[in-house]
Structures are given as C-alpha cells and as structure tokens.
Amino acid sequence: MTDSTASRIERLREQIREHDRRYYIEAAAVISDLDYDRLLEELRQLETAHPELITPESPTQRVGDAAVDELTSVRHVRPMLSMDNTYSEGDLAAWAARTAKQLGSDEPIEWVLELKIDGVAVSLAYDDGRLAQGATRGSGLVGDDITHTLRTVGGVPLQLSLASPPPRLDVRGEVYMTNSDLVRLNEKQAAEGLPAFANTRNVAAGSIRLLDPKLAAARPLRFFCHGLGDAGGLPIHSQTDLFAWAVSVGLPVAPWSQAFPSIEALIEYGREQIEALHELDFEVDGFVVKVNSFQQQRRLGSTSKSPRWAIAWKFEKYEATTTLARIRVQVGRGGTVTPVADLEPVQLAGTTVSRASLHNADEVARKDVRVGDVLVVEKAGKVIPHVVRVEKHLRTKRLTKWSPPTECPECHTPLVRDPEGVYIRCPNMHCPARQRERIKFFASRGAMEIEGLGEKLVEQLVETGLVRDYADLYRLTSNDLLPLERDGA
Numbered sequence: 261m262t263d264s265t266a267s268r269i270e271r272l273r274e275q276i277r278e279h280d281r282r283y284y285i286e287a288a289a290v291i292s293d294l295d296y297d298r299l300l301e302e303l304r305q306l307e308t309a310h311p312e313l314i315t316p317e318s319p320t321q322r323v324g325d326a327a328v329d330e331l332t333s334v335r336h337v338r339p340m341l342s343m344d345n346t347y348s349e350g351d352l353a354a355w356a357a358r359t360a361k362q363l364g365s366d367e368p369i370e371w372v373l374e375l376k377i378d379g380v381a382v383s384l385a386y387d388d389g390r391l392a393q394g395a396t397r398g399s400g401l402v403g404d405d406i407t408h409t410l411r412t413v414g415g416v417p418l419q420l421s422l423a424s425p426p427p428r429l430d431v432r433g434e435v436y437m438t439n440s441d442l443v444r445l446n447e448k449q450a451a452e453g454l455p456a457f458a459n460t461r462n463v464a465a466g467s468i469r470l471l472d473p474k475l476a477a478a479r480p481l482r483f484f485c486h487g488l489g490d491a492g493g494l495p496i497h498s499q500t501d502l503f504a505w506a507v508s509v510g511l512p513v514a515p516w517s518q519a520f521p522s523i524e525a526l527i528e529y530g531r532e533q534i535e536a537l538h539e540l541d542f543e544v545d546g547f548v549v550k551v552n553s554f555q556q557q558r559r560l561g562s563t564s565k566s567p568r569w570a571i572a573w574k575f576e577k578y579e580a581t582t583t584l585a586r587i588r589v590q591v592g593r594g595g596t597v598t599p600v601a602d603l604e605p606v607q608l609a610g611t612t613v614s615r616a617s618l619h620n621a622d623e624v625a626r627k628d629v630r631v632g633d634v635l636v637v638e639k640a641g642k643v644i645p646h647v648v649r650v651e652k653h654l655r656t657k658r659l660t661k662w663s664p665p666t667e668c669p670e671c672h673t674p675l676v677r678d679p680e681g682v683y684i685r686c687p688n689m690h691c692p693a694r695q696r697e698r699i700k701f702f703a704s705r706g707a708m709e710i711e712g713l714g715e716k717l718v719e720q721l722v723e724t725g726l727v728r729d730y731a732d733l734y735r736l737t738s739n740d741l742l743p744l745e746r747d748g749a
C-alpha cells in the first residue's frame with residue numbers, strides 16, 4: 261500500500277459525502293446515479309484490496325453484514341418528550357400568550373414554525389462526530405437500538421462534517437419516506453408478487469425496526485433533523501442556529517422553517533402554507549411551533565410529558581375514504597389543464613364530496629392514482645378536498661396507470677408543457693373551454709355580478725356560439741336566450 265492509496269480512499273469518501281449532502285440537503289444532484297455508483301465502486305475495490313483501511317464511517321459500510329437477533333433497549337440521554345397538540349388558531353394564540361406571560365411580559369420572543377413530518381421520531385448519537393448509536397423514541401425514556409437500520413437511511417451522515425466535534429452529540433429527527441419513493445417501492449413489491457405498503461409512515465416505522473440491515477437498505481428512507489437532545493457545548497443558541505448548523509455538518513432539515521417576531525405573523529404564514537402543502541413530496545400532519553431561543557426554552561422547561569416551549573399545531577383535517585370513478589381533465593381560463601378526481605360521493609365535514617383536486621399530472625404520477633382505486637380524500641381548512649393517498653393495499657385487480665392527455669379535451673389542440681415542467685396547457689387562445697372559464701370568472705367575481713348567469717347557462721352560451729367573449733354578453737337579447745334550456749342555470 262502507498263500513501264497515495266490512502267489519500268485516494270479519503271478523497272473518494274469526501275466526494276461521496278459531498279454528493280450525499282447535495283442530494284439530500286440541497287435536493288440538487290450534480291452527478292448522475294451512474295457516476296455516483298462509479299465513485300462508490302472504485303472506493304469498494306480499493307477497500308477490498310486494502311481491508312486495513314476500512315473504517316465504519318466509510319460510505320461503503322452503510323449496510324453492515326449481519327442481521328441482529330433482536331432489538332435491544334437504549335436509555336435516552338435526555339428523555340424524548342412528546343408534544344401537546346392544538347387544532348385551532350385561537351388555542352395556539354392562547355398558548356403563545358401563556359408562554360409569553362411565563363417569560364415575563366416585556367421580553368421579546370421569536371416563534372419558529374416548522375413542518376410536522378408524518379414520520380417516525382428517532383435519536384442519533386454522534387461520538388466524536390461519528391454515528392455511534394441510533395434509537396427509536398420508545399417510551400420516551402427507553403427506546404430500541406436501531407443503529408444497524410439507521411445507518412442505511414439516506415441523509416443520515418455516518419460522519420458529521422465538523423472540524424472539532426464534541427465527544428457526544430444527541431441529534432433528534434424524523435425518519436420518513438417520500439410519496440414518489442413509496443410508489444417506486446410498491447412497483448417493486450408488485451413485480452415480486454408482494455403486497456403493497458399502505459402509506460409512507462407505516463413503511464418507515466416498519467423498516468427501521470427490521471433486524472436485517474440489508475432489507476432496511478432496500479427501503480428508500482430519509483431523515484430530517486429537528487432538534488438536539490444536548491448541544492454538546494456547541495455555539496448553537498436557537499432553533500434557527502440549529503438549522504444552519506445542521507445543514508453545515510451534513511444533516512438535512514425540513515423546508516419552510518421560519519422565525520417570526522409575533523405569533524400573529526406566524527399564524528398568517530402557516531395559513532398560507534397549508535394551501536401549498538400538496539407541493540411537498542412527503543406527508544405532513546401539521547406544524548410545530550417553538551420558542552426560538554434555547555435560553556428561553558430552558559427557562560420554560562417541561563411538564564412531565566411535554567416541553568412548554570413547543571406545541572404541535574395540527575390541521576383541522578377531515579378525511580374520508582371513497583372510490584375514484586374517473587379522472588377528468590379540466591381546462592382553466594389560462595389554458596392550464598388540470599386533472600380532477602370524480603369520486604363516489606362521500607360525506608366529509610358535513611357536505612357531500614364528489615370531486616377532489618389532483619393538482620397536476622406529476623402529482624397523479626407521484627401518488628400513483630388509478631381509476632378504481634380506493635382513495636383517502638381530505639379537506640383541510642377552506643381548501644377544496646384533495647387526494648391524500650391511495651389505499652394501495654386495497655388494490656385488488658390490476659388497474660391501468662393514468663397518463664395525461666396529449667391534446668386538449670375540448671379543442672384537440674396538442675398540449676404543451678410549461679417551462680417549469682409541472683403544468684400542461686392548451687395553447688389555443690380561442691379554445692371554447694378557455695372562453696367559457698373566462699366568462700364564468702368574469703360573471704362570478706370579476707367587475708360585476710351578473711344575475712342569473714350561472715355555470716350551465718355560460719356553457720350553453722359558449723356551446724351555441726352565442727358568446728365568445730365578455731363583450732358578447734351585452735349584445736344578447738331575450739330572444740337569444742329563449743331557446744336555451746333554463747334548468748338550474
């Protein structure tokens with residue numbers, strides 16, 4: 261062996277760590293999977309020739325050889341507490357007021373909003389910057405040792421990028437799976453004649469408790485860091501410090517976290533984010549609201565069950581299960597073509613729901629929604645119901661994968677994809693669907709409310725060619741309208 265072999269090995273490990281960081285933290289891979297695998301393969305070959313240079317932190321060592329016989333218990337250095345819940349903005353504001361009062365009414369407080377990932381809470385112990393132990397939350401005081409499976413989780417660094425790491429660091433976070441990874445995993449399951457997994461949370465919870473790390477490695481799990489059991493004397497003084505630090509040492513953090521000078525500003529931001537939740541490729545069951553300053557957190561302390569400086573702000577969500585009768589595509593007034601789910605009517609939060617949004621073709625693919633599927637639909641806040649997930653374990657027969665249309669369902673013009681690639685649209689300015697939607701928009705909430713101009717009448721007016729634009733509305737005479745059916749218009 262030469263020095264250059266040792267340094268080549270070290271360089272390869274650093275390169276692979278850097279690519280992992282870019283992939284899991286910045287979500288921006290700079291090399292192809294093939295090139296990544298080549299680096300890993302070169303490292304593996306060098307290590308095979310020089311086994312004395314293998315270290316447990318080498319990226320080749322994520323999957324240990326042996327399965328464990330059983331999971332052993334681990335006592336947490338600091339208890340992993342659970343959080344109080346609230347479902348209303350009023351209760352959240354009341355909690356913030358109580359918290360402020362406890363700290364002294366004049367003291368400024370920063371509030372942090374984080375996504376509450378619907379995954380599995382774990383702790384990771386790093387000794388001298390190296391992953392030494394991973395554990396489930398368990399009772400909060402004692403969990404199960406799952407080091408062997410956590411080593412295989414994407415985004416969990418085996419070694420932190422820290423120049424002078426503390427002797428022990430206790431990192432807290434959430435193991436989860438993305439919706440698109442679940443779709444791919446279930447395709448593999450189906451190809452092997454195995455049953456599909458119901459949802460991302462269940463597969464994450466089951467996978468980290470597997471005894472064989474090879475099986476766990478075949479499940480594409482990921483990790484987000486959201487706390488420290490013990491800062492190990494690092495200069496981290498707040499939740500926002502923690503996020504910046506985590507990213508710098510190679511620990512992924514969830515998107516959208518932000519600090520606010522008032523609870524009102526936080527609530528307003530949270531309300532806006534609820535509308536955008538469907539853009540995320542992982543399941544979220546609410547927000548977590550925390551006091552930003554660690555010093556204030558310490559002064560607030562905990563009850564026996566939960567910290568006083570944090571609360572889960574869960575969504576007032578109503579879920580129902582129903583069957584997807586068909587996927588229809590709708591053309592908006594700007595030409596955007598969106599898939600809509602026609603459902604077997606179901607009661608949801610006191611109303612009958614027979615339609616749900618599927619947002620865009622990518623989302624249909626990501627969630628792998630097929631006609632005939634049993635779906636979980638959800639209504640959060642005032643948002644129109646959307647499809648949360650497919651109950652794939654209930655998929656009995658082979659259902660056909662949905663593919664987006666290539667031409668406009670109304671004018672048959674070939675559809676185009678927008679530059680960002682998410683939406684497809686009908687480029688025809690004179691598309692009857694676009695005209696109809698423009699007039700509907702104009703009649704309902706534009707400059708004027710037009711009495712009696714309902715959806716059905718607009719459809720008839722456009723169909724018969726009486727109206728092509730808003731201006732046509734004013735040229736209509738009662739004689740024009742007489743032959744039209746007026747049922748429910």
Ligand SMILES: [Zn+2]
Pocket residue numbers: 591668669670671672673686687688691692693694
């Ligand atoms: Zn069209």
